[in-house]
Amino acid sequence: MLELTWPWFLCLLPLPILFYLLPKVAPKGHALWFPNARYLANRQENLPSKKSIRLPMVLLCLAWVCLVFAIARPTWLGAPTQVTPSGRDLLIALDLSGSMQIKDMTLNGHPTDRLTAAKSVLSDFIKNRRGDRIGLIVFGSKAYLQAPLSFDTKTINQLVQEEQIGFAGEQTAIGDAIGLGIKRLENKPSDKKVLILMTDGANTAGRVKPDQAASFAASQHLRIHTIGIGADSMQVQGFFGPQTINPSNDLDEKMLKNIAQKTGGEYFRAKSTDDLRRIYKTLDALEPTPAQAIWQRPITSYFHWLGLAAMIFLGLALLASGKFTLRIGRKA
Incomplete structure (x- = not known):
């Protein structure tokens, strides 16, 4: 349906006609003298007729x-289209530190690094969270708000896929990421605030300690779910041949469990891409806060x-x- 926001402006349409109908003022002056009458005759021939429209x-x-x-x-x-929001404000904190480039995960049967696996699983998770407002925090040596809370899951998903290792530095500032999440959700209702934090290491940078950030998050009724990503074993080529190592030695599971416990969330351990899918499927099953349907018209x-x-x-x-x-x- 076509509508005019300010239809009264259409009253201006006849304005040129009104100007045209105004009485013309005759110019005051003397007669013109032409030394050659042929010049005047030629000019008269070139003038348009009264019935011509320029x-x-x-x-x-x-x-x-x-x-x-x-x-x-x-x-x-x-x-009109119906949108049924769940009323949940969901922030995702994604680790972009240097250790996320370790290739101890698999994707479609091929070895891949942790960040690529995380982005693949996150893509499906975000697509299924219709009705929630989703935001994105990335952290390394510092924490940054990559995308504020929004119903535009398509744009959020695109930003997730564009993330690269090292964008936020090589270290891991877990406490700062939680602090930034608290700041972005501080004015939201207490029953709607959720932060999903995914990391593969320990807190090695930042000004805020994770325990302090978790305690403050609990006082603000912010529920934090933590995910520790990284395999327990990995084959590498050593000097004396293939060796089996634990690429997740730096993962501070005790800290992640403490953060989840303090804030009423859960801790998950993702040793493979399939584990990640199961974890996000569990998180997707969280009961949303009931809300009334919203009708929108593009x-x-x-x-x-x-x-x-x-x-x-x-x-x-x-x-x-x-x-x-x-x-x-x-x-x-």
Whole structure:
């Protein structure tokens, strides 16, 4: 359905006609003297007839109509769609430290690094969280808000896929990531705040200690679910041949369990990509806060197109000024 935001602006449409109908003031002056009458005769032949309409005038009228309708703001209202938000504000804190490049995970049967596996599983998780507002925090040596809370899961998902190791530094500031999450959710209802923190190491940077951040998060009723990612064993090529090592030696599980316990969340251990999928499936099953359905109608504005058309007609009128005419009827 087409609607005009300011329809009263259409009253300006007859304004050029009113100016045209105003009585013309006769110029005051003396008669002109031409030394050669032929010059005057030639000028009379080149003048347009009374029934002619100049092309520039037509273009100017079209420009005026487009401009007035553009000011009236025509918009197209699409069919109403129902959105049922769960009322949950969900922040995802993703570790981008240097250790996330360790290739101890598999994806589609091929070895891959931890970050790539995490982004693949996160993509499916975000797509299924329709109705929640989702935000993204990335952390390394420092913590940054990559995307504020939004219902636009498509954009959030795209930002997740664009993340690269080292964007936030090589170390791990877990306490700062939690602190940033608390700040972004401090004014939200206490029964709607959730932070999912995924890391593969221990707190090695930042100003805030994880225990202090967890205690403050608990006082703010922020529930934190922690995920420790990384395999328990991995084959590497050593000097004396293949060796089995534990690539997750740096993972501080005790700290992650303490954070989850203090805030009423859960701690999960992801040793493989399949473990990650099961964990996020469990998190996806969390009961949402009931909320009423919201009806939304997509709105498409045509203001800029009409404004562009007005500029084009005005430009054509300036080009055609005094050069082109449309003749109506035959010459006498």
